[in-house]
Amino acid sequence: MLAAERQSHIMDMLRTQGAVRVADLVDSMGVSDMTIRRDLDSLAAEGALTKVHGGAVSRVTRSTAEPGFQAKSDQMELEKMAIAESAARRIEAGMSVVLSAGTTTWHLAQQLRDIADLTIITNSPPISDIFHAQPRLDRTVILTGGIRTPSDALVGPTATAALQTMHADVAFLGAHGMSSQAGFTTPNYWEAETNRALMAAAQQRIIVTDHSKWGVVGVMTFAHLQGVETVICDHRLSDEAQQHLQDTVPELHLARPDAQHSSDQTHRETS
Structure with missing residues (x-):
């Protein structure tokens, strides 16, 4: 997968789940841990997500944003x-x-x-x-x-x-x-x-x-x-x-x- 494809896949998962794990992304895309971390770094630099230990979460931009329980x-x-x-x-x-x-x-x-x-x-x-x-x-x-x-x-x-x-x-x-x-x-x-x-x-x-x-x-x-x-x-x-x-x-x-x-x-x- 190209970097743009991987990053699009990551953002799709974030929109549906609210959070992603590096380990899960490695398994689902068949790439290295380091590749996923570079993708997360790139998306975080664009302000598309927030990196956390072991993965990333959706970036909350509004004080009224209320994620679901799941x-x-x-x-x-x-x-x-x-x-x-x-x-x-x-x-x-x-x-x-x-x-x-x-x-x-x-x-x-x-x-x-x-x-x-x-x-x-x-x-x-x-x-x-x-x-x-x-x-x-x-x-x-x-x-x-x-x-x-x-x-x-x-x-x-x-x-x-x-x-x-x-x-x-x-x-x-x-x-x-x-x-x-x-x-x-x-x-x-x-x-x-x-x-x-x-x-x-x-x-x-x-x-x-x-x-x-x-x-x-x-x-x-x-x-x-x-x-x-x-x-x-x-x-x-x-x-x-x-x-x-x-x-x-x-x-x-x-x-x-x-x-x-x-x-x-x-x-x-x-x-």
Whole structure:
């Protein structure tokens, strides 16, 4: 295949999947790893995509752009799994846990299936389905109603009203973007409102999101950086972002996809 043909194929895959892996492109086109990386470099230089570890993702150019659940689930999967494992170690039997809609929280839900006596509150049908597929008598799952977004979140007045009378120990929320000025953001107005209700229902608020979200700004802020107790991210977060979060958030926890739990990093600021 000529370079133009390969790059056209890559862009076609990005349009349908939202993300591509170098290994998958090597297999599908029968070329070398180095050839694919040169193609990705060329497309990134043109602004057609954003390179990430092991592949590339679609370039988000609008603050209202809202990728579907499947497209997002293929992005930063190893990082999300590591973040989920770190988050799960904070949950004990008997707790009530809020999980916002999102692919990182979906991975967290996978980690919670075997923990006894949990109450799960979520606005995510895919997360609810995880627990429905493995029912337990000692577990309660509360799924809010609401309008379903492209990212598979239930949002709007119905979801917000349902959450106003609920009380949980801890809330884990994903984010479309996070930045020093805008805080934690989403591209959907109603999702921002519902996320604020999810946070208000919990005694402790934890953001779970990967490093690629730093500098991304959605159209609506649902929380400022100082409005949460903890951020759990992965170790590839830039030094600049780490420093800013350490100065703003009480706890920043960095997970390593390829390391044991003991090599995770935790930074705390004390008042």
